[in-house]
Each structure stands twice: as structure tokens, then as C-alpha cells.
Amino acid sequence: MEEVNTKKKQLDNLYNKYKPHEKFLIAKQARKTIRYIERNTMSFPNVYKVLKTRIIESSYSILENIYRSNIFQEVDYKKEVVVNIQMLNFYLEEA
Secondary structure (H helix, E strand, O other), X not given: OHHHHHHHHXXXXXHXXXXXXXXXXXXXXXXXXXXXXXXXXXXXXXXXXXXXXXXXXXXXXXXXHHHHHHHHOOHHHHHHHHHHHHHHHHHHHHO
């Protein structure tokens, strides 16, 4: 029982450590954009199914890399965000 409480405390500490990142403005806008994209790609014809999948995957990759760059403060993740945005832009132009 005590081991379970210890694990729970460790998880709570980890959650509290990264909780401020939920208020990160860029991440908030990325989540908002993902919701918008998901709503508007529902009506894509089946011909564009692969393109639709790529658009949604790119959107989530952007959000993941925003979180990573904010938490780890590494330039590589920031570069990945830029690459993901460029790819998303390409996919949207093709749609």
C-alpha cells in the first residue's frame, strides 16, 4: 500500500513539474488549430484520405515538438517545429 502511495506522489510531482507548460500560449494555439483542422477535414473526399491523414499527423507533430522544445529547451526541437509547419503548409496547399 505504501509503495502505491509513493508511486502516486512521484507521478503527482512529475505532473506538477510540467503543469505550467499547459498554459504555454503557442501550445494553446496549436491545440486550437488541431481542433479546427479536425473539424474541417471531416468532409474530405476519400480520394484525399492520405492527405487528410498527413495533415492531422503533422498538426499533432507540431504540438509534440512545441512541448518538447519548451520543456527541454533544445534547438533541434525548435527546428522540428519549423519543419512540421512547412510540411503542414505544403499539405494544405495540396488540399
